Amino acid sequence: xxxxxxxxxxxxxxxxxxxxxxxxxxxxxxxxxxxxxxxxxxxxxxxxxxxxxxxxxxxxxxxxxxxxxxxxxxxxxxxxxxxxxxxxxxxxxxxxxxxxxxxxxxxxxxxxxxxxxxxxxxxxxxxxxxxxxxxxxxxxxxxxxxxxxxxxxxxxxxxxxxxxxxxxxxxxxxxxxxxxxxxxxxxxxxxxxxxxxxxxxxxxxxxxxxxxxxxxxxxxxxxxxxxxxxxxxxxxxxxxxxxxxxxxxxxxxxxxxxxxxxxxxxxxxxxxxxxxxxxxxxxxxxxxxxxxxxxxxxxxxxxxxxxxxxxxxxxxxxxxxxxxxxxxxxxxxxxxxxxxxxxxxxxxxxxxxxxxxxxxxxxxxxxxxxxxxxxxxxxxxxxxxxxxxxxxxxxxxxxxxxxxxxxxxxxxxxxxxxxxxxxxxxxxxxxxxxxxxxxxxxxxxxxxxxxx
Numbered sequence: 001x002x003x004x005x006x007x008x009x010x011x012x013x014x015x016x017x018x019x020x021x022x023x024x025x026x027x028x029x030x031x032x033x034x035x036x037x038x039x040x041x042x043x044x045x046x047x048x049x050x051x052x053x054x055x056x057x058x059x060x061x062x063x064x065x066x067x068x069x070x071x072x073x074x075x076x077x078x079x080x081x082x083x084x085x086x087x088x089x090x091x092x093x094x095x096x097x098x099x100x101x102x103x104x105x106x107x108x109x110x111x112x113x114x115x116x117x118x119x120x121x122x123x124x125x126x127x128x129x130x131x132x133x134x135x136x137x138x139x140x141x142x143x144x145x146x147x148x149x150x151x152x153x154x155x156x157x158x159x160x161x162x163x164x165x166x167x168x169x170x171x172x173x174x175x176x177x178x179x180x181x182x183x184x185x186x187x188x189x190x191x192x193x194x195x196x197x198x199x200x201x202x203x204x205x206x207x208x209x210x211x212x213x214x215x216x217x218x219x220x221x222x223x224x225x226x227x228x229x230x231x232x233x234x235x236x237x238x239x240x241x242x243x244x245x246x247x248x249x250x251x252x253x254x255x256x257x258x259x260x261x262x263x264x265x266x267x268x269x270x271x272x273x274x275x276x277x278x279x280x281x282x283x284x285x286x287x288x289x290x291x292x293x294x295x296x297x298x299x300x301x302x303x304x305x306x307x308x309x310x311x312x313x314x315x316x317x318x319x320x321x322x323x324x325x326x327x328x329x330x331x332x333x334x335x336x337x338x339x340x341x342x343x344x345x346x347x348x349x350x351x352x353x354x355x356x357x358x359x360x361x362x363x364x365x366x367x368x369x370x371x372x373x374x375x376x377x378x379x380x381x382x383x384x385x386x387x388x389x390x391x392x393x394x395x396x397x398x399x400x401x402x403x404x405x406x407x408x409x410x411x412x413x414x415x416x417x418x419x420x421x422x423x424x425x426x427x428x429x430x431x432x433x434x435x436x437x438x439x440x441x442x443x444x445x446x447x448x449x450x451x452x
Contacts, residue, residue, distance in 0.1 A: 004131040007110065011122045011310035014101055014110030017051045021109055023058035026099075029111065030062020031139045032130035037115050039095035043084035043152075045073035047100040047245045048184055050209040051109045056099040059111070060149065067143030072151045075207065077184045078102075078112060078245040079341040083158050085118040086337030100245040103217035106210075112309075118337035119317070120310035159191050165335075166347050171197050172354040174237040176346075177230045177252070179203040181216020181223075183244035188343060198350065201234045203227065203241075216243050218250040218258075219328065219376070228256035237353060238360060240346045247309075248329040249342040251349060253360040262287045262373060263364045265325030266294040268345060271352055272323045273298040282316055282324030282332070285403040286416045286429040290371040291325070306404045307418065313338050327376070327429070374430040374443045379450050384419050384426045387450045391417055394449055413442050417450070426450055 005025065007015025013029065015021040033039075044060055046052035060070050071093060073080055078098045085096035094116040101108040113121035121127055133139055176198050180186035186205040193200060203226060204213050217223055218241040231239040231252050239252030251259045269281045269291060277299040283291040284307045295302040305315040305324065309332075312324050316338040324332035330340045353360060381387050388406050398414075401407035405418025405427075413432040420427055428446055432439045 004128065004135060008123065008127055008131040011120065011127070011308050012110055012112045013127070014104060014108060016107055017055070017109045021055065023054050025134070026055045026058040026111075027062040027065075028134045028139060029130065030059045030097075031066050032133045033095070033097065033113065034063055034066030034068045035133060035140050036126055036130055037095060039068055039115070041069040041071060041092040042095040042097060043071045043073055043081055043088065043093055044096070045076035045081050045098050047077075047098070048075060048182070048207040048209045049101060049106070049109055049244075052099045052209070055109055059097060059099060064147040064149060065142045066140075066147070067145055068147040070147060070149050072149060074151065074153065075184060075187075077188065077342070078247040079336070079339065079343065080155070080158055081112075082114060082118045082337055082339035082341075083161060084152075085114045085116070086339070087157060087161065089117065098245070102245050102247065103215060103219070103243045106215055114339075118339050120313045122310040122314075125310075155188075155191055159188075159195070161336075162188075162192065162341075162343050162347060163195055165333075165344050166351040168195065170355055171351060172357070173197045173199065174350055174353060175199050175201065175234060176350065177201045177203065177227055177234060177236045177239040178205070179216075179218075179227045179230070179239070179241035180205050180207075180246075181218075181241060181244065182206065182208040182211055182213060183216045183242060183246060185242040185246035185342065188246070192343075201230055201236060203230055216241070218243065218248075224250075224252075224258045227252055228258065232256040238346075238350065242342050246342040247340050249331065249345045250329050251346070251360065253364070255361055257361065259360065259364055260327065260368075260373060260375065261325075261329035262290060262327040263367050264329070264345065264349070265327065265331070266291045266367060267352070267363060268325060268331060268348055269295050269300060269323055270298045271348060273300045276322050279322035280319045282312060282319070282321045284312070284326045284328075285401060285405075285407050286376070286418070286427075287327050287371075287373055287431050289414070289431055289433070290367050294367070304403055309340055312340075370434055371431050372434070372436050372439050374428065374439060377428045377443070377447065378420075378425045379428065379447065380424060381426050381450060387426055387452075388417055388419075390449045390452065391446060394445075413438055415442065415446060417446070
C-alpha cells in the first residue's frame with residue numbers, strides 16, 4: 001500500500017510547500033472531503049501565507065468539481081470558518097475548511113476541517129480515510145454538474161456574535177496593545193473598534209505573508225518582548241497578541257509581564273461560572289492544579305481531556321461543557337460552536353478588568369505564586385518513546401495518568417511529558433504547590449532524563 005502523505009496529521013493537514021503539500025494534492029483533498037462527507041455547501045477561507053491563495057484555489061476547485069457549492073470567505077481567521085459552519089446551517093452550509101499552517105514556519109501550509117455544525121475532523125474520524133482515498137486512487141468521478149462559487153466579504157454577523165459575549169455598557173476606556181504579528185487578527189480588531197470604548201496601540205498590524213518580523217507565535221519567549229515593551233512604553237492596561245490565524249490569544253499584564261495561558265484558563269473559567277454555576281469546564285492534562293482548584297471553588301465541574309483542538313471539541317460536545325481551555329492559549333466556548341476563538345478571550349478579560357477595576361497582575365499574582373510552572377519545554381530527542389520510559393521508571397512512585405502522554409503526580413509536584421502531534425518534539429510541563437526551588441530541581445532532573 002502506498003504510504004499516506006506526511007502532511008496528514010492527528011487532527012489537521014500540515015506540511016512543507018511544495019514537497020509535502022501542493023495545489024495538486026489540495027485539489028484531491030477537496031474531492032476526498034466531498035466524497036467522504038457529501039456536503040452541499042462548504043465555507044472555505046485562507047490565512048496570509050504566500051502559498052495559501054494558490055492552495056486554497058486548488059482546494060475550492062476540487063470541491064466544485066465534486067458538485068459542492070463553496071462560500072469563499074477569502075482572507076480570514078480559522079475561527080471565522082468555524083463561525084460560518086455553525087451559524088450558516090440555515091443557509092445550507094454543512095462543512096468548513098481553512099487553509100492555514102498557524103504558527104509553523106513560513107514554508108509550511110495546511111488545512112483544518114469541520115463538518116456540519118463545526119464538528120471537527122480528526123485522523124480517526126475522516127482524515128486518514130481521505131488520505132487513503134487519495135493514495136489508493138479511490139476518488140469518485142467528477143460530478144456531472146459543477147458546484148457554485150460565491151464570495152462572502154461581509155463580517156457583520158461574526159462581529160455581532162463576538163460582541164455578544166460582553167456587556168458593552170460596563171466597559172471602561174482601557175488602553176490595549178494589540179500585536180497581530182502580521183497575521184490576520186488586525187482586520188478583526190479594526191472592525192470591533194467602533195463598538196468598544198478601548199484605545200488600541202497597534203503592532204505589526206498589517207497582514208504580510210512574508211512575515212517580516214518572523215512567523216507569529218507568542219508561545220516562543222523571543223516573540224514576546226515587543227508586546228511587553230509597548231505595554232510599558234504606552235502605559236497600557238493590557239497587552240494582547242495572536243498567532244497567524246488568531247485561533248490562539250496571549251496576554252501581558254500592565255507591567256509588561258507575559259501571563260502563561262494556564263492562568264488565563266482559570267481566570268476565564270471563574271468568570272464564566274458566575275454566569276452558569278455548576279457547568280462543566282474542560283482542561284488539558286499538561287497543567288491542572290490551578291484550574292481544578294478554581295473551577296471547584298466556583299462551583300463548576302473540572303473535566304480533563306486529551307490535548308488538541310479536535311479532541312477538546314469532541315469532549316466539549318459530549319459533556320456539553322460551557323468552556324474549555326488549554327495552557328497553549330486555545331480557548332473553547334459552547335456558544336461558539338464548542339470551537340476555539342482568539343477574539344472572545346481578550347474581550348472577556350477586558351470586560352473583567354473593567355468591572356473589577358483592578359489590573360490583570362492582581363488577578364493572577366496569587367495563582368502564579370500558589371502554582372508556579374516551568375512553562376512548556378521542548379526537547380528534540382532521537383527516541384521519544386525510550387525517553388518517556390526512562391522518565392516513568394525514575395518517577396514510578398507517583399500517581400500516573402495516560403490521558404495524553406505521561407502524567408505523574410506527587411503531593412508537592414506533578415509533571416506531564418508528551419509527544420507533539422505536529423512537530424518532532426517531546427514536550428515537558430512541571431508544576432509545584434508554591435515551591436519554586438522544587439520546581440527548578442524537578443525540571444532539571446526531568447530534562448536530564450529526557451535528553452540523556
